Amino acid sequence: MMEVLRLQNLQKSFGSVRALKNACFALKEGEVVALLGDNGAGKSTLIKAISGVFPIDRGDIYVRGEKVSIRSTRDAMDLGIETIHQDTSLAPDLSIARNLFLGREPVKLKWLGVFAPLDFAKLRDAASALLKRVGISKNLDADALVSTLSGGERQSIAISRAMQFAAKVIILDEPTNNLGVEETHGVLRFIKEVRDAGHSVLLITHNIHHVFQVADRIIVMRRGEIVAEQTVADTDLLTVESIITGADMSALLKETRAK
Amino acid sequence: MIAAEDEMPVGKRRSSLMRSPQFSSLVILVVLLAVFAIADANFLSPLNISNMMAFLPELGIIALGMTLLLTAGEFDLSVGAVFGLAPVVVMLLVQNGGVDIGVALLAGLLLCIAIGAINGLIVTKIGISSFLVTLSMLLVVRGAALYITQGFPLKSWDQPGFFVTLLAGSFNVGSFRFYTSLWWFIGLSLLAIYVLRYAKLGNWISAIGSNRNAAVARGVPADAVKVWLFILTSVLAGLAGMISAFRISAASPVAGTGYELEVIAMVVVGGTALTGGRGTILGTIVGALMLRAIRNGIVLIGVPGLAYNIFVGLIILAMLILHALLQKNAARG
Numbered sequence: 001m002m003e004v005l006r007l008q009n010l011q012k013s014f015g016s017v018r019a020l021k022n023a024c025f026a027l028k029e030g031e032v033v034a035l036l037g038d039n040g041a042g043k044s045t046l047i048k049a050i051s052g053v054f055p056i057d058r059g060d061i062y063v064r065g066e067k068v069s070i071r072s073t074r075d076a077m078d079l080g081i082e083t084i085h086q087d088t089s090l091a092p093d094l095s096i097a098r099n100l101f102l103g104r105e106p107v108k109l110k111w112l113g114v115f116a117p118l119d120f121a122k123l124r125d126a127a128s129a130l131l132k133r134v135g136i137s138k139n140l141d142a143d144a145l146v147s148t149l150s151g152g153e154r155q156s157i158a159i160s161r162a163m164q165f166a167a168k169v170i171i172l173d174e175p176t177n178n179l180g181v182e183e184t185h186g187v188l189r190f191i192k193e194v195r196d197a198g199h200s201v202l203l204i205t206h207n208i209h210h211v212f213q214v215a216d217r218i219i220v221m222r223r224g225e226i227v228a229e230q231t232v233a234d235t236d237l238l239t240v241e242s243i244i245t246g247a248d249m250s251a252l253l254k255e256t257r258a259k
Numbered sequence: 260m261i262a263a264e265d266e267m268p269v270g271k272r273r274s275s276l277m278r279s280p281q282f283s284s285l286v287i288l289v290v291l292l293a294v295f296a297i298a299d300a301n302f303l304s305p306l307n308i309s310n311m312m313a314f315l316p317e318l319g320i321i322a323l324g325m326t327l328l329l330t331a332g333e334f335d336l337s338v339g340a341v342f343g344l345a346p347v348v349v350m351l352l353v354q355n356g357g358v359d360i361g362v363a364l365l366a367g368l369l370l371c372i373a374i375g376a377i378n379g380l381i382v383t384k385i386g387i388s389s390f391l392v393t394l395s396m397l398l399v400v401r402g403a404a405l406y407i408t409q410g411f412p413l414k415s416w417d418q419p420g421f422f423v424t425l426l427a428g429s430f431n432v433g434s435f436r437f438y439t440s441l442w443w444f445i446g447l448s449l450l451a452i453y454v455l456r457y458a459k460l461g462n463w464i465s466a467i468g469s470n471r472n473a474a475v476a477r478g479v480p481a482d483a484v485k486v487w488l489f490i491l492t493s494v495l496a497g498l499a500g501m502i503s504a505f506r507i508s509a510a511s512p513v514a515g516t517g518y519e520l521e522v523i524a525m526v527v528v529g530g531t532a533l534t535g536g537r538g539t540i541l542g543t544i545v546g547a548l549m550l551r552a553i554r555n556g557i558v559l560i561g562v563p564g565l566a567y568n569i570f571v572g573l574i575i576l577a578m579l580i581l582h583a584l585l586q587k588n589a590a591r592g
C-alpha cells in the first residue's frame with residue numbers, strides 16, 4: 001500500500017516545554033491509525049504541526065513520498081490534509097452550508113477576489129448533496145445556523161466537510177468527545193466509510209474501545225515521543241492500556257523494537 | 260404531509276425575520292418616530308428632517324465600519340479622536356503649510372490608514388485586546404489634535420471647491436435640503452451590505468468573529484482581515500470628520516468627543532452582537548436613525564438639555580434588554 005504521509009523527527013517546543021521530541025511515523029493509504037496517549041502527551045501538538053496551525057521547529061514531513069513544507073493551514077489543505085481539531089471546528093453563527101465551504105467558498109466573478117459574490121445556488125446544492133451523502137439530511141436544513149445543532153450533528157458536519165474535498169488524510173482529534181451513544185456510533189461508522197472510500201484517517205481518542213472497533217494500527221505517545229506502534233490484530237486492550245499509562249514499559253518497548 | 264413540509268421553510272423564514280434583531284429595532288424606530296411626531300408637529304417638518312439627515316451620515320458612516328469590525332470580534336474606541344484629528348491635520352497643512360487641498364486630503368487619508376494599521380497590528384500580532392489598544396490610541400490621537408492646534412479651533416474654511424462639493428455640497432429637493440454626505444452614506448451602506456451578506460469576505464468576517472480558530476483552521480487569513488477592518492474603520496472616521504468639518508466650515512480639535520460610544524451604541528442597538536459573529540448593516544442603519552431621532556426628538560419635546568443623556572441611555576438599555584430577551588427566546592425555540 002502507498003504511503004501517504006510520513007513524519008521524520010518532528011520537534012516542537014513551547015518555551016521550555018518540549019511538546020514534541022523526535023516524532024516519527026507513517027500513514028498508509030486507506031488505513032485508520034489511532035494515536036493514543038495521556039493528557040499532555042503531545043497528540044494535539046503533533047496533529048497541529050501536520051495541519052499547519054503552527055510551524056515545526058525541526059523535522060521533515062513527506063506527502064506521497066515528496067518532502068513538503070507546511071507553513072499554514074492553507075498549505076495543509078492544499079496537500080489534501082483535512083483536520084478536525086479538538087477545540088475548534090465550526091463557526092456557530094454561520095449556517096451549515098457556509099460552514100461546509102468556509103475558506104473554499106464557491107463564488108461567481110472570481111476576479112473580484114475576496115469581494116467576489118458567493119454563489120448561493122451552488123452553495124446550497126452542494127451542501128444538501130453532501131448532507132444527503134453523509135446521511136444526515138433527514139431534518140437538517142443547509143441554511144440552519146450551526147449554533148442550533150447538537151454536538152453530534154456538529155461533529156458529523158465537521159467530518160463531512162473534511163470528506164468533501166477528497167482529502168487524502170483526515171485527522172480527527174477526539175471526535176467522539178461529548179457525544180451520546182448514537183452519535184458516537186455515527187462517527188465511528190463514518191470513519192469506516194471514509195476509509196473504505198480510500199482516505200487515510202488519523203484518529204486521536206481516549207476511548208480504547210473505539211480504537212479496537214475502527215483502527216488498523218495503534219501509535220502511542222508519551223511526553224512528546226512515540227513509544228509504541230502496534231497492529232490492532234496483534235494486540236489487546238490491556239496491553240495498550242498499560243503502554244499508555246507506562247506500566248511495564250520496558251517489556252513493551254522491547255516488543256515494539258523487535259518488529 | 261409533503262405539502263406541510265414544503266410550507267415549512269417559508270413560515271420558518273418569516274418568523275425568523277420577525278424575531279430578528281433588525282426587525283425589532285425597526286419596530287421600535289417606527290414607534291419612536293410616531294411618538295415624537297405626535298408630541299411635536301415640527302418633528303416631521305422639512306427643516307427638521309433636513310437637519311437630522313445632515314447629521315445622520317457623519318456618525319452613520321463610522322458605524323458601518325464599526326459594524327464590520329464588531330462582527331469580526333473587535334472594536335475601535337479611537338474613531339471619535341480620528342474624526343477630530345483628520346480635518347485638523349488637513350486644514351493645518353492647507354492654511355499654515357500652503358499645501359494643495361488635494362495633497363492635504365491624501366495626507367489625511369494616509370494618516371488614518373496608519374492609525375488603523377497600528378491599531379490592527381498591535382491587536383493581532385501582539386495580542387492585546389482591542390479595548391486597551393484603541394483606548395490608548397484615543398488618548399494619543401486626541402492629544403495630538405489638541406497639541407498641534409494648541410487647543411484652538413482652526414479659523415473658518417471658506418474656499419468652496421471640488422472636494423467641498425464632493426463631501427459637503429448640498430442640494431434642495433422641494434423644501435428639503437440634503438447634503439451630498441447622504442449619498443456617501445447610502446453608497447457605503449449598500450457596499451457594506453453587499454460585503455457582509457453576499458461576498459466571500461463577509462463570510463470570513465462573520466466566521467472570524469464567531470470562532471476565530473475555526474476560521475483560521477480553514478485557511479481564512481483572520482489577522483489580515485482584522486487589520487484591514489481596523490484601517491477601514493479609521494478611514495471612515497476620518498472621512499466623516501472631513502465631511503463634518505467642510506459642512507460647518509471649521510475644524511475643531513475636540514470635534515467627535517464621545518462619538519466612539521455613540522457609534523458603538525448605534526451598532527449594538529441595531530442588533531449586531533458585541534461578542535462578534537453576528538452583524539447586520541441594516542440594523543446599524545436603523546440604529547443610526549434611531550439615535551439621531553432620539554437626540555433630535557427629545558430636544559423638540561422639551562426635555563431639558565442636561566437631561567438628554569438620561570433618556571438616550573435608558574432607551575439604549577431598553578433596546579439591549581429587548582435583543583437579549585429575543586435572543587434567549589430564539590435559543591429556546
Ligand SMILES: Nc1ncnc2c1ncn2[C@@H]1O[C@H](COP(=O)(O)OP(=O)(O)OP(=O)(O)O)[C@@H](O)[C@H]1O
Nearest residue numbers: 014017019037038039040041042043044045046086
Ligand atoms: N500553545 C501552547 N503553548 C504552550 N504549551 C503548549 C501549547 N500547546 C500545548 N502545549 C503543551 O504541550 C504539551 C502537549 O500538549 P497537547 O495539547 O499536544 O497534548 P494532548 O496529547 O493533545 O493532550 P489531551 O489528551 O489532553 O488533548 C502539554 O504539556 C501542553 O501544556
Ligand SMILES: [Mg+2]
Nearest residue numbers: 043044086173
Ligand atoms: Mg489534545
